[in-house]
Amino acid sequence: QQQVKQSPQSLIVQKGGISIINCAYENTAFDYFPWYQQFPGKGPALLIAIRPDVSEKKEGRFTISFNKSAKQFSLHIMDSQPGDSATYFCAVSSGGSNYKLTFGKGTLLTVNP
Template sequence: QQQVKQSPQSLIVQKGGISIINCAYENTAFDYFPWYQQFPGKGPALLIAIRPDVSEKKEGRFTISFNKSAKQFSLHIMDSQPGDSATYFCAASNGAGSYQLTFGKGTKLSVIP
């Protein structure tokens, strides 16, 4: 019930291409969905987050798409660059008295020139 399932586990994309990472959840009480980017030896860095009252949020090259009925959300990285090569984690939390983040298992993205 508390799990967030993330796919794919790894992704290789050509420079300039679109990277797409998907997450699915079961707990309908989740109401906050952030994405984090993590470089080796560093902590997760907040990239972008969405709440279920909108279906899409865009910040620069990063877009979250949210499908409430399907209980799925995804991260799209447009014009992917080698500097985007990192591990990406989706997460979710239930704001009603519980602020803990439940993380997906991560996607290792490699953007090749």
């Protein structure tokens, strides 16, 4: 059973546009919702993360929107740039001693110049 479902699988956006990637989860015990960015040949790097006590978090051009009742969260990239072209992964985690991230299947974002 897939614990976190990510969509779309791929996304093409024009420079300056808004990129939106969505994730849905099942387990209400999850309390940490990060987004990771991965460039070819590199490891995933934390981009931005949110906890369920807030509905939105913004860092520069990147915003996470979180809907606890719908068990969904999304990444918005404003003013998308060609340098943003990468694979984006949402993930979920719960606190306590269960130290693991469960990842979505990833979204390949291409930003055309």
